[in-house]
Amino acid sequence: MKKTRYWAAFALLLTLLAILAVWSVCAGSVHVSANALSELLAAALSGNPQTADAYPIIWVLRLPRLLAAVILGGALSVSGYLLQTFFGNPIAGPFVLGISSGAKLAVSLALILTLRYGIPSGSLLLIAAAFAGALLSTSFILLLSRRVERMSMLVVGGVMIGYICSAITDFVVTFAEDSNIVSLHNWALGSFSGISWENLKVITAVCSAALLCAFLLSKPIGAYQLGEVYARNMGVDIRRFRITLIILSSVLSACVTAFAGPVSFVGIAVPHLMKSLLHTAKPLLLIPACFLGGAVFCLFCDLIARTAFAPTDLSISTVTAVFGAPVVLYILSSRHNREES
Amino acid sequence: MHETYLHTDNLAVGYRGRPLIEHINLRVRRGELLTLIGPNGCGKSTILKSLTGQLQKLGGVVYLDGRDMAALALRETAVRLSVLMTERIRPERMTCAEVAAAGRYPYTGRLGILSSSDWEKVNRALQLVHASEIAGQDFTCISDGQRQRVLLARALCQEPEILVLDEPTSFLDIRHKLELLAILKDLVRRQRLAVVMSLHELDLAQKISDYLVCIRQGMVDRCGTPEEIFTSEYIMQLYGTARGSYNAAFGCLELEAVRGTPEVFVIGGGGSGLAVYRRLQREGIPFAAGVLHKNDLDYPTAQALATEVITEQPFEPISDVAFEQAASLIRNCTQVLCPLRDFGAMNHRNQLLAELAIQVGTLKEC
Incomplete structure (x- = not known):
């Protein structure tokens, strides 16, 4: 009976993903008909997609954006799941813990410096900067987690770290040259637009490596859900495991921040929704489910961000917050009720 | 092995x-x-x-x-x-x-x-x-x-x-x-x-x-x-x-005995006195107990809770000495309780103590 639920859940997620993918390729300020799409597909299969009419708008604009939303959304929600496991805290996530903001700060600095000194800022440089910033925030959170026991306080601490990073980012941006600010401003609010095929190659490589590692960690993650004492007793090398987990979640959220800016609530809301959907928290199922769920969620939110007030793009976080924040509120209230009773 | x-x-x-x-x-x-x-x-x-x-x-x-x-x-x-x-x-x-x-x-x-x-x-x-x-x-x-x-x-x-x-x-x-x-x-x-x-x-x-x-x-x-x-x-x-105190034989804990001169004398034995001793301790009334054989079921608890216990060697009839000690305590106590119902050859003199208490007029129902 349980297995049926798992199959059904994955089938549902894949179907949603397919529908949303087609929809977001077609929808937008310029509508692409199904015929035009099949024409492009046929042309692509024959090896020269450039011949199709819809080529520029789909191949250059929409497809990379769609893939970015899928991969980065999935990465973000897996990163959230890993952090929740690590802290044993259902409302942990890269955004609330200030990890995204740390990455954002580092990327802003990197962007401004490279622009000023005329160094070309490649994808890998951005990821490296974001990763450094993410690790910095994470280590602050780790220091804090040794001192505070209550998980709500940990989240408050993370939010504070986020504010500090944002403040420094704003400060840096204020004193940067005018020309830099425009591109920075768009990115700093979070968006899947403007991601090139070149970027996408790097994103795919980094994320798939990190996601594969996370999936292979399923077994110790499952043991860790019983607490450190029992995990250790069953043979998990706790130290190595914790370091790996932190690095993986930082790489994933850093990769997202480097290309799409900070995206809120995906990391908390999606893992929770997936646990409710599958009725389990088993990492072996949850990691793939979180990836698919995050992809669906971000694709859906990006579709709204793009089309709701077309031709004006909303920032992605505006939309994810609308759908994600109520989920977090629900988690908070239901947990509270459980502890009371 | x-x-x-x-x-x-x-x-x-x-x-x-x-x-x-x-x-x-x-x-x-x-x-x-x-x-x-x-x-x-x-x-x-x-x-x-x-x-x-x-x-x-x-x-x-x-x-x-x-x-x-x-x-x-x-x-x-x-x-x-x-x-x-x-x-x-x-x-x-x-x-x-x-x-x-x-x-x-x-x-x-x-x-x-x-x-x-x-x-x-x-x-x-x-x-x-x-x-x-x-x-x-x-x-x-x-x-x-x-x-x-x-x-x-x-x-x-x-x-x-x-x-x-x-x-x-x-x-x-x-x-x-x-x-x-x-x-x-x-x-x-x-x-x-x-x-x-x-x-x-x-x-x-x-x-x-x-x-x-x-x-x-x-x-x-x-x-x-x-x-x-x-x-x-x-x-x-x-x-x-x-x-x-800790009673090793039964593995049970007893609270501290009430101090002072005994006000109540309990004639117990064979487990009949246990509840009485505990009640008196709870109510804070100092009491004496006797005559108990050292192998009696009552003995460890009485020892832990009573201010004074008059004892006899196991399986011996109650001696003159023990009887006299108990009798003098009974005369000094304001109340005597006798939860004991079974009298035999070994504790025959406890029955005499109960009768003494009736004479003195201090025996109470318990």
């Missing part, structure tokens, strides 16, 4: 590099249950945590099956030693069967998928701890007693040769305490498991342990069999008890 399974050589334990207890030399054999007892905060848990490697030991060596545990790979320790500690866990969306199944960790492959023979072992472990009927329930929605049993099943799924348990009976009611200890005893006897645990309940420790280690004031104070450890004097000393 009794081979040593775990032993320590000059183990030193403590926190942050500061030793709390040093020179610990424990020895547990297969099919033996060793219990650590001692006052709160004496370091029982610290020792257990250091034994299992959860806490960095500060010196000495722990040998598991003759091999230095520090040199064993984590997996090799995992298939030999499993734990049941006091940490409360709240695993998210896990059934009891899944919690127990987590114990198969050292035996599964890269992704930790259980084979059907693994599940068979999980089911057998759940059956052994009488938890089969709750296997499908959410772990966070069951009682403390059930939770403790499921965690024991988890420990057994690891197929250990030694179990380490920290206060396994705390939070449990008496029924669940007895059930859990009975299961443990079975494991020790039938499967020849070695068990090391700490226990709060002295009465249970006395009955279940094969060997006891007493921890007091930062040291291993005494080791021995229950017969050697459980004397009233030593238990009082171990726990630094100044008020009240």
Whole structure:
């Protein structure tokens, strides 16, 4: 009976993903008909997609954006799941813990410096900067987690770290040259637009490596859900495991921040929704489910961000917050009720 | 046939590099249950945590099956030693069967998928701890007693040769305490498991342990069999008890005797006086008891609670001396209670004492 639920859940997620993918390729300020799409597909299969009419708008604009939303959304929600496991805290996530903001700060600095000194800022440089910033925030959170026991306080601490990073980012941006600010401003609010095929190659490589590692960690993650004492007793090398987990979640959220800016609530809301959907928290199922769920969620939110007030793009976080924040509120209230009773 | 399974050589334990207890030399054999007892905060848990490697030991060596545990790979320790500690866990969306199944960790492959023979072992472990009927329930929605049993099943799924348990009976009611200890005893006897645990309940420790280690004031104070450890004097000393007393024969605690000159005299014996002694103690009335044979069921409790007890040697008729002492106490008391109903050749004179009380007019119904 349980297995049926798992199959059904994955089938549902894949179907949603397919529908949303087609929809977001077609929808937008310029509508692409199904015929035009099949024409492009046929042309692509024959090896020269450039011949199709819809080529520029789909191949250059929409497809990379769609893939970015899928991969980065999935990465973000897996990163959230890993952090929740690590802290044993259902409302942990890269955004609330200030990890995204740390990455954002580092990327802003990197962007401004490279622009000023005329160094070309490649994808890998951005990821490296974001990763450094993410690790910095994470280590602050780790220091804090040794001192505070209550998980709500940990989240408050993370939010504070986020504010500090944002403040420094704003400060840096204020004193940067005018020309830099425009591109920075768009990115700093979070968006899947403007991601090139070149970027996408790097994103795919980094994320798939990190996601594969996370999936292979399923077994110790499952043991860790019983607490450190029992995990250790069953043979998990706790130290190595914790370091790996932190690095993986930082790489994933850093990769997202480097290309799409900070995206809120995906990391908390999606893992929770997936646990409710599958009725389990088993990492072996949850990691793939979180990836698919995050992809669906971000694709859906990006579709709204793009089309709701077309031709004006909303920032992605505006939309994810609308759908994600109520989920977090629900988690908070239901947990509270459980502890009371 | 009794081979040593775990032993320590000059183990030193403590926190942050500061030793709390040093020179610990424990020895547990297969099919033996060793219990650590001692006052709160004496370091029982610290020792257990250091034994299992959860806490960095500060010196000495722990040998598991003759091999230095520090040199064993984590997996090799995992298939030999499993734990049941006091940490409360709240695993998210896990059934009891899944919690127990987590114990198969050292035996599964890269992704930790259980084979059907693994599940068979999980089911057998759940059956052994009488938890089969709750296997499908959410772990966070069951009682403390059930939770403790499921965690024991988890420990057994690891197929250990030694179990380490920290206060396994705390939070449990008496029924669940007895059930859990009975299961443990079975494991020790039938499967020849070695068990090391700490226990709060002295009465249970006395009955279940094969060997006891007493921890007091930062040291291993005494080791021995229950017969050697459980004397009233030593238990009082171990726990630094100044008020009240510990009855080693029954393994029960008595509160402090009421001081003062006796106001009530109780003629008891054969268990008839027990309730009366306890009631008088509760009400704070100093009393004397007699004449009790030293092998009488009433004797230990009377000794603990009465200000004065008139005694007689076992199986001897009550002597003149004892009778006179009792009679003079009866004359000085304002009240005499006689819960005793059975008079025979040995305690015939207690009947005379009751009649004396009627003459004096102080005998009260009780």
